[in-house]
Amino acid sequence: MRKRLNLLFVLMTMIILSPMAIDIYLPSMPAMSLEFNVSLSLIQSTLGFFMFSMGVGQILIGPLADRFGRRPIALMGISLYIASSFLGANAEVFELLQTARVLQGIGACATSIVVYSAVRDSFTQAKSAQYYSYLNGAICIIPALAPSFGGFLALYFGWRSTFIFMTLFAILVLFIVIFELPETRPKNTDESGRIYNFQRYTIILKDRHFLFYSLACMAAMASILDYVSYAPDWLINHLGVSEMIFSALFGLNAVVNIIAAFVAPIVIKRFGNRQTVIIAFVTMLASAITQIVIHAWGFSTGLAGAYAFMLPMMLLGIGFSLLVGPATTMALSSFSDRAGTAAAILGCIQMSGAALLVALMQLSNLTAPYAVAFLIGGLMIPFLMIMLMPYLADLHQEKACH
Numbered sequence: 001m002r003k004r005l006n007l008l009f010v011l012m013t014m015i016i017l018s019p020m021a022i023d024i025y026l027p028s029m030p031a032m033s034l035e036f037n038v039s040l041s042l043i044q045s046t047l048g049f050f051m052f053s054m055g056v057g058q059i060l061i062g063p064l065a066d067r068f069g070r071r072p073i074a075l076m077g078i079s080l081y082i083a084s085s086f087l088g089a090n091a092e093v094f095e096l097l098q099t100a101r102v103l104q105g106i107g108a109c110a111t112s113i114v115v116y117s118a119v120r121d122s123f124t125q126a127k128s129a130q131y132y133s134y135l136n137g138a139i140c141i142i143p144a145l146a147p148s149f150g151g152f153l154a155l156y157f158g159w160r161s162t163f164i165f166m167t168l169f170a171i172l173v174l175f176i177v178i179f180e181l182p183e184t185r186p187k188n189t190d191e192s193g194r195i196y197n198f199q200r201y202t203i204i205l206k207d208r209h210f211l212f213y214s215l216a217c218m219a220a221m222a223s224i225l226d227y228v229s230y231a232p233d234w235l236i237n238h239l240g241v242s243e244m245i246f247s248a249l250f251g252l253n254a255v256v257n258i259i260a261a262f263v264a265p266i267v268i269k270r271f272g273n274r275q276t277v278i279i280a281f282v283t284m285l286a287s288a289i290t291q292i293v294i295h296a297w298g299f300s301t302g303l304a305g306a307y308a309f310m311l312p313m314m315l316l317g318i319g320f321s322l323l324v325g326p327a328t329t330m331a332l333s334s335f336s337d338r339a340g341t342a343a344a345i346l347g348c349i350q351m352s353g354a355a356l357l358v359a360l361m362q363l364s365n366l367t368a369p370y371a372v373a374f375l376i377g378g379l380m381i382p383f384l385m386i387m388l389m390p391y392l393a394d395l396h397q398e399k400a401c402h
Contacts, residue, residue: 007122008131010180011115012138013173014074017081018108019142020166021050021101022228026250027151027243028159029232035159036094040237041362044229046101048355051225053105054112055352061110062344063200069185070114070121074177077110082170089163100163109347116343120332121184128332129273130265133325141258148247155243204335204342212386212395213331214349216277219379220320220327222354223284226375227313229358234368239305249310257317264322273326274387274396280323281384287315288377295369309369316376330396 025032033040065073081104088100119131153161204210235246268276290312328346335342361375387396 006180007118007182007184008134010176011118011135013176014078014111014181015115015135016138016142017078017111017166017170017173018054019139020146020169021081021085021104021108022047023142023146023250024150024166025154025159025162026147026228026232027236027247028154028162030236030243031154032159036097038094040233042094044233044362045359046098047225047229048359049098049101050105050108051351051355053102054109055105055348055350055355057106057109058113058344058347058351059201060196061106062113062341062347063196065110065113065117065344066185066338066341069183070118071177071181071183073110074114074181075174077107077114078170078174078177079107080104080110081107082167082174083107085163085166085170089160089167109351112347113343116328116332116347118184120335120343121186129268129325129329131325132328133261133264133268133321136261136264136321136324139261141254145251145254147250148244151243151247200338200341201345204338204345207334208395209397210331210334210342210346211349213277213327214346215353216281216327216383217324217331217346217350218353218357219383220280220284220323221350222357223316223372223376223379224320225354226358226361227316227372229362230368230372231309234309235306238368239302239309241303241306245303245306249306253310253314253317256314257321260318260321264325267322268326273330276322276326277330277396278384278387280319280327281380281387282319283315283322284319284376285380285384287312287319288373288380290315291369291373291376295373313372 029040029043033043036043061073061077084100084103084107088097088104091097091100115135116132119128119135123131149165150162153159153165231250232246235241235249236243241249264276267279271279291309294308294312331346332342357375357379361371364371366374386392
């Protein structure tokens with residue numbers, strides 16, 4: 001038990017690098033827009049750059065984790081994260097900041113692959129869903145703390161201090177990984193053939209069960225990313241709330257997410273993976289409907305408008321917290337011999353697909369509440385319909401791992 005707790009702690013420190021790179025500089029976006037003399041939408045695009053590179057990079061890095069082991073890939077990824085964060089802190093032109101974010105996404109994707117592969121390597125299918133939920137709880141802590149802390153740093157030291165903090169924190173994680181992360185790659189890992197053999201991917205992509213739950217993870221991530229992308233401009237620029245109030249509202253939502261993430265293993269144990277995914281989809285759909293209803297009633301100005309926008313997002317966060325553990329477990333359940341590659345494809349679909357969906361949504365003229373609600377609702381309804389159709393049971397029923 002002690003080894004498992006130690007491993008979980010190490011994985012938690014690694015997994016929070018990704019959400020930190022998303023959330024800590026959100027309150028600084030308006031100030032960054034002014035300093036670089038670019039539109040706020042271009043500053044928001046750095047979120048998309050990060051997510052897209054984090055997704056695409058996994059296709060390259062996943063097979064490396066299966067071939068060379070988890071530890072070397074973790075060390076490489078964290079080192080790249082450190083270098084790119086330092087580059088972002090010193091960027092003098094916007095294009096250099098964009099480059100830093102792309103590199104930072106690749107570094108974060110390496111740590112993400114290692115984390116999800118290590119869980120699949122080390123625990124049973126039943127335990128994996130619970131541990132993924134615990135890791136999601138750690139991820140949700142960052143939105144509770146990072147915007148407030150990032151707002152404090154930006155207020156007193158400028159937005160560049162947020163990237164300096166990411167650099168220093170990643171250095172700490174690097175030392176933890178050096179001394180505490182064991183090599184978890186199973187002995188039966190498939191190391192045959194070339195590293196980048198197309199068949200490695202096609203075997204996994206032909207699994208309809210894997211594809212369904214990977215797309216489910218993508219839909220949930222797109223919903224969260226859409227909300228995060230629209231929130232700073234809507235709350236700070238449109239509704240006129242201060243950076244600190246923005247951080248407080250964001251933190252309140254994140255606290256609810258944290259509680260949901262640590263309650264999720266209880267729900268999974270009670271209802272099973274598949275039923276928990278259905279509950280998650282229903283909860284996220286309810287958040288979209290609530291957002292539309294509240295906004296239609298006219299709560300669209302001042303602090304009341306801020307609460308009207310943020311409170312339905314609590315339901316979104318709860319649904320996301322319930323979904324990520326069981327959906328990830330179900331997607332990876334059949335690939336114990338190539339967990340690194342399977343986790344990479346899952347991550348690519350989840351991150352890159354989410355980034356593309358949000359980018360397309362941002363091309364519309366919809367205001368933030370409707371843009372968020374329509375994307376969430378438009379994604380949740382088809383998944384719920386599929387899961388309620390008995391003749392499509394092979395897509396979503398639980399499978400025994402092998």
